[in-house]
Amino acid sequence: MTNDKQVICRHCGKLIDKETAYSDAKRKTYYFCDVYCAIEYDKERQKKSKPPKATKVKEEPIKVENKKSDRESLFDYIVELYGYFPSYIPYKVKNMIDDGFTYKGVELALKYWVETLEHGWNEKSGIGIVPYIYEDAKNFWIKQQNIKVKVGKYKEDNIIKASSTSKNLSLLKYKMRKK
Numbered sequence: 479m480t481n482d483k484q485v486i487c488r489h490c491g492k493l494i495d496k497e498t499a500y501s502d503a504k505r506k507t508y509y510f511c512d513v514y515c516a517i518e519y520d521k522e523r524q525k526k527s528k529p530p531k532a533t534k535v536k537e538e539p540i541k542v543e544n545k546k547s548d549r550e551s552l553f554d555y556i557v558e559l560y561g562y563f564p565s566y567i568p569y570k571v572k573n574m575i576d577d578g579f580t581y582k583g584v585e586l587a588l589k590y591w592v593e594t595l596e597h598g599w600n601e602k603s604g605i606g607i608v609p610y611i612y613e614d615a616k617n618f619w620i621k622q623q624n625i626k627v628k629v630g631k632y633k634e635d636n637i638i639k640a641s642s643t644s645k646n647l648s649l650l651k652y653k654m655r656k657k
Contacts, residue, residue, distance in 0.1 A: 487511045
């Protein structure tokens with residue numbers, strides 16, 4: 479049973495604190511464990527949505543976008559780190575997935591460790607570091623996503639049209655006083 483401070487993740491169904499739950503600007507009442515659950519939720523919704531009604535159009539060759547899956551992207555990043563693909567990696571990754579991690583989450587945790595924190599890569603510890611840094615990495619990437627959203631809103635709010643100089647100057651002064 480939920481209380482006022484707890485919500486249920488729309489994607490995985492976990493009970494989470496409302497304060498730490500992720501929600502984006504377009505769906506303020508939709509709560510997720512994190513940005514990864516929100517992305518997965520959107521992907522599932524797109525798969526379930528009905529395709530638009532077909533209209534007769536001149537046929538053109540279909541351009542196939544070669545987008546990698548999260549799993550492929552993770553394995554490519556592991557190859558980049560190791561310089562080759564160790565045979566034990568699929569087993570270790572499968573165990574992580576069984577423990578509740580996601581492919582994208584594992585990849586982002588590794589990028590957080592190697593690139594953001596600049597710890598470099600140690601082949602001996604390998605991807606074994608992921609369970610220890612996963613939550614910190616997740617929080618870091620969620621904050622990054624929230625910053626991008628806020629910057630996008632700020633840019634939209636502060637667009638000044640170039641119609642007349644005096645109008646723009648007065649609009650700019652007005653906006654500066656509001657802050």
